[in-house]
Amino acid sequence: MSTRAASLLRKLVPWGALLPMALVVLVGYLGTALWTLRVSLSSSRTFPNDDFVGLAQYERLFDNERWLLSLQNLAVYGVLFIVACIAIGFLLAVFIDQKVRCEGLLRTIFLYPYAMSFVATGLVWQWVLNPGDGLQQAVRQMGFESFTFDWIVDQDKVIYTVVIASVWQASGLVMALMLAGLRGVDEEIWKAARLDGIPPWRVYLSIVLPMMGSTVATVFVLLFTGVVKVFDAVVSMTQGGPGTASDVPAKFIMDHLFGRANLSLASAGSMVLLAMVLAVVALLAPVLYARSRRGSVGGHA
Amino acid sequence: MKRALLLRCVAALLAGATSVLAWAQAPVPKPDLAKAEIIHWWTSGGESAAVKTLADAYRAAGGQWVDMAVALGEQARAVAINRIVGGNPPTAAQFNTSKQFLDIVDQGMLNAMDEVAQRDGWDKFLPETVLNVVKVKGHYYAVPVSIHMPTWIWYSKAAFKQAGIAAEPKNMDELFAALDKLKAAGLVPLAHGGQSWQDNTVFTMVLTNLGGREMYLKVLRDRDRNVILSDAFKNVLLTFKRLQGYVDKGSPGRNWNDATAMLITGKAGVQVMGDWAKGEFTQAGQVAGREYGCIAGFGPAAPYIIQGDVFVFPKTKNASAIKSQQLLASVITAPATQVAFAVRKGSIPIRTDVDTSKLDACAQQGVAIMKDKSRHLGNGEIYLSPDQNGALADILTAYWNRNIPVEKVQKDIAAALR
């Protein structure tokens, strides 16, 4: 085989390996996303309809108080959830990295929430946060008569309870990812830092964390996808309530897809959600890209 | 080079094996006579016992029941529809007595049971409200399985005794008086689970008992804008909101079972819930008329709300599958099956010409009321499309939980039901 043909073949090999991914993207995602877009421009009920109603569904969507509230909730939930998970996950990873006793046990305690179906654990959180039978009652019985913790029945604060339960569920995974990243940091860095007399916490914050850029980027994207699709937590804890106070876009979409047999409205909702995600990503991409590049450059002295 | 070659061979083998497996797994049409796969959402203990009576009756008639239970109605219906679309339909699928299956009828995806309906005389014993749902464009596309009543008023006798309430309330005013007495006695007057559909249930109770049959039909069936914006309807909404003042603080999000538990333990007095609540009472060893009471409605002409379950039959040309479907449809409507099912389910039979001696006291009350045709009234989902019903539920649950001027609520409802 001539060298030119051989080198061409070699160039094609990576593409060949990526063929499954390409297929999945084109058919599984691009194809279905385009289909969803088409349906959102029709008046489909249970089944896709061939007609064309322009942007009517989108108008109806943004006329809907419940949808607007769900977007608001998503923003609040998203910011709090991501920040809390990364902070707590990082702290847990760092602390566990300190050669503590029972590291295995601690790691399992922090990870097990992720293993459990939220359908049941969400209910437990609902019980715990219920003012009548849960934490508030228990603390009051211990003597603190005026202790109040009724966020879950408060219209404005209920979304925070969903954040608490979700952080409980996801921080363990963030910890695991951070730990994997931490343990990939070169031993030389530690030796050098110790020689220079830099306190450990300083090392973590100013040296190690920046080096884990790609890990943080991965964690952020994972958490972000979780935020956009949050559904189980809301359904099992509050059913979107009280009223519709803790509604989130995924629940709105699901309700209209199944219960209300309104395929086109649900599709419109999905498209809007996707558009907002793309907007956020477009804004953050330079930051994320820089971090992951720095991760590969700075990692190895 | 050798290893790369090896890898390529393995990959090819895997691909080949997968495609062979895929071909072997392709759905095969079911060949057995009278074998029926049924998708339904009856999964808990009491419900399971009930659906077993259907399975037993079907087996006794020579059929074979293959169970495919999927929890939660929405999920089960979604699976049924996806299976039909994917070319692997079940023999029968459960839906509610509602407009849920109209779209699949329109798509021509269901078999009609006209033969069975003519032979067994469905027109004679089915209540008109139910008949109008299963008969679409002159063909019988669904077989009714059960009738539930969602707005029974349950009360705990122990709680009533503690609050000094001597007699059952006979109208809305007496109900409020009783609730006040319960509040004064330190009990939770109205046990309620703050979920959207439960709020909707309470509203339906108020609309039925305070608004009356005329207003109910004008609002939910005719979607008459003038009636929705009228003062009489405003009064219904205000009374609905007034009931919210009698629930405890922990009510939002609570499961209906937990609210019933409050009645069972005597912590609360009243609950507005469907006749399936009897299952919880029975689990706790309580008996209707002894530890708890049931009120179907206020007054001798109070409407009886009809909601229920039906089975539909996905289209198939397979002759033995069609036979199975017809056998199933026939078995389900038989009087003996109906009674056996109702006893376990807490519902009432779809026909009144049955022996009601085995039913509990509340169910017997229900069947007696059903004999009076003028008291039949369909649940919201019988008149409204799923989308409209859902939009109405959103407005009502928002009103229940927040301070919204009632005029705005009226306007919103008029817009949603347009």
Added chain:
Amino acid sequence: MSAVLSPPAAPPVRPAAARKRSKRLNPGRVGLYAFLLVAALFFAAPLYIMLVTSFKGMDEIRLGHLFALPQHFTTDAWHAAWSEVCTGVSCEGVRVGFWNSVAIVVPSTVLPILVGALNGYALSFWKPRGANLLFAVLMAGAFIPVQVLIYPLVKATAALGLFSSLPGIVLIHLIFSMPVMTLLFRNYYASIPQELFKAARVDGGGFWRIFVQLMLPMSTPMLIVAAIMQVTGVWNDYVLGLVFAGSEHLPMTVQLNNVINTTTGERLYNVNMAATILTSLVPLLVYFVSGRWFVRGIAAGAVKG
């Protein structure tokens, strides 16, 4: 062949014993343990409630004393959850779907991880033209709620003859986990120095050779994390298994959901809790067993010029 292509023989792990052990109980150490204790309590509290509830009878549960230990300790709920509770006409508990779940999870973990690692490797080191665009679209797809995509995928799998089958559900899991798996490995490989890769190519390594002999062995921590995520995700998956696996291959989660969820039926909370814990034992086992691989570091530190 050069030593670069074979993973360094003795990677300088950060062996636990070699690090200086500060056994002194200084304030820093106390604070550390205090924080970990509080965190552990917060994380363990719901599990405590679930366990305690699962050992009570329904009468006690109705009284609503959430944190109280059972007055009448009983294991009936566990028996019931495993083999007696009703999930439809059949009342055989959640054990029914156990082997189905295993049959689904094993291929749905191995395949996506391999494909994800391959994708990440190709994207990170070989960077073929346009691949990054493809990756961006793939990631965008990860944000669409799964249920919205079910209808078109039902039609697609039906067209392929894979609807309601085991290969079908594995394919679906492959599709839906590809974004995350690719992301994990792409970012992981991004932190491995390019020099290593370049040196391997100079040594004459080809695409597959470098992948199998160098990159995969170095990816152990990420393989473990990916396995944790994938096993958990697929084991706990409900909707996809329900729609695409066919009635002979329904996973355990279908029975679990039938136990826990009901519209108008009674709820046996003790059985629900027991059933949930039982179903989560497999992912938990994976977490526990994977523990020791968290200690090893990547071998990148070994290659110094």
